[in-house]
Amino acid sequence: MNPDVTTELYPPARLAQVQEATAEAGLGALLLTPGPDLRYVTGYDAIQLERLTCLVVPGEGEPFLVVPRLELAAAQASPAGALGVEMVPWDETDDPYALVARRLPSGLAAVGLADRMWAVMALRFRDAMPGARQVPAGRVMGRLRVRKSPAEVAALREAGAAIDRVHRLVPGLLKAGRTEREVGRDIAEAIVAEGHARVDFVIVGSGPNGASPHHELSDRVIGHGEPVVVDIGGTMPSGYCSDETRNYCVGEPPADYTAYYEVLRRAQQAACEAVRPGVTPEAVDAAARDVIADAGYGEFFIHRTGHGIGLETHEDPYIVAGNTEPLRPGMAFSIEPGIYPGEHGARIEDIVVCTEDGFERMNLIDRALTIVD
Template sequence: MGSDLFTARLKRAQAATAEAGLDALLITPGPDLRYLTGYVAKPLERLTCLVLPADADPVLIVPFLERAAAEAAGVGELGLEIADWQETDDPIALVRQLLPASTKVYGLDDHMWAEKVLRLRAGIPGVEQALAGGVLRELRIRKTPEEVQALRDAGAAIDRVHARIAEWLRPGRTEAEVGRDIGDAIVAEGHVRADFIIVGSGPNGASPHHDVSDRVIQPGDPVVVDIGGTTEAGYCSDETRTYAVGEPDAEFRRYYEVLLEAQMAACDAVRPGVECQEIDRVARRVITDAGYGEYFIHRTGHGIGMEGHEHPYIVEGNTEVLEPGMAFSIEPGIYLPGRHGARIEDIVVCTDTGGERVNLTPRELIVLPG
């Protein structure tokens, strides 16, 4: 993604800031700063902050010792001024100086550390603080063709990891041992880091946010494998498949088929103009009608992009209408406490005519040697 893309994003953000009635945005290290500038800044006690006025040139404030990193990241190619500060300087005073004199309210990125929020409040008195998330959300929620391709690349990379699960998942190994192998493969197959690894075997599969443990995988265990990472381009992957190590019990087989029907129906329901909550309802209706509704205990999905969880959220009560470019997970699950569980998750992008799955590994139950 070239400098022209980030320059355009900065201009769009300025226009959106003015439209929202804010005089400026203050953006510290995190996904919003990377989205706007391409700079993956370190979150430090020293202040790094993009000052983005609605009607004046933006400036990136950095500690002097981080200036070289900002320049190496290509910030200067955006025509973006870099203002550095020394150890004995007051960076909050520099922010105050760079804000337009007429500033009455500025927006703070949603991930800003509370310590910096309070220092800005004390150092810039008489000016109202607001959240910038509502402004940037509208820019980030609809992915451009370049972003959709980045999500496809991330999806293909995590697909390649799932395609190798049989190398590691077998009886006698612990979840943690399997998880370490998966983590290595996430990086080897195209990510710069693994963001999370869930290997939930047997009863641990009934906990949707289980991590890994020292539990030894047993013959006949269903195993929920939910994994994801971040690529060099800064976009996230997230995919869940459920495996059986040997033949599982009949009850698991029965509800896995229900889950597969629900997940496929929800994916097929994606198209522009459909409310987010309707996708949740489609999946939940299938599971409830089959008698497992009480065991589907979380929302159907979450948005994804430069963050693993972002807008839009696929959940009851969210009446937001799907639009082309919106990207999100569809991941219904059924969890029987103390016994086992299952989840199937794909990332789906809303297109002009429907939905495109970026995860293409089989969704049917894969039975590995037990």
């Protein structure tokens, strides 16, 4: 990545913000192992290994990054190397958990552990600091990550454009007689070719498989006249994710499918138009759900309306009944109502960002059903 872009996405001031939030939360330290939290704070996309890599952010005092000596060069070459944070290498015969404990003040009441930390690492930290209560670091990191900066929104916009380009290729890949797995393989290749660093998921749900929201690719042969749900996403070199669902039919679709698909389009549009600062996620969910229920399909909408997205495909905020935390500018999330009667199913998904006065879509491809000859 361009160094200027990296600095905008992972600004040096972020470490100080995290430290301030750690102290405000009453935590003695945050312990961030490889994963989205570590990358958010430092830009370092560290490999998750059985050897401990951990950014230690104390409530007071200087942060430091503990790394296996064989990973030191990679850590120094990453954006973390430009932060001026001390890097503490450890050797194969060292105990890195004890090393962390020794460098922190004794008697800490509580520490925050990265939400994606391996359980075995959490247990080792518990043994090294038996008096410290362990809490999820998400209590601190969540409220920082949930509102995207302009640079983050730009990264999501780039991810949305890349996955749009893949969906434009899908009609040329879908043909009666091909299997879901064959189509999925071609889509996966296109995801990387269109700019993603890696493929996160490919769902190609034909016929009844389209009624399973998280269907895995199978060897089912796609038949003529069958609707197909295509839900795809990946991670860009920036670290930010894409996620988009569109619907296709090989030949003319069944009449009952066409009827509920138009309901679904209206529901997805209603939910998007409900997005603005101050509105609750549960109200956005209700905007989609009410349209579907009023048309008689309520029992077939079996999941929440959306999930946050950023350095993870699924993160806060969740667009679901019961979430009453008001939306604020910079929050990014999917709007993806679905209807799944059984013989087939449909879901329309866009990533949107809450703006100062409404919303912006990251995905711009037409939401109409695409008929493939």
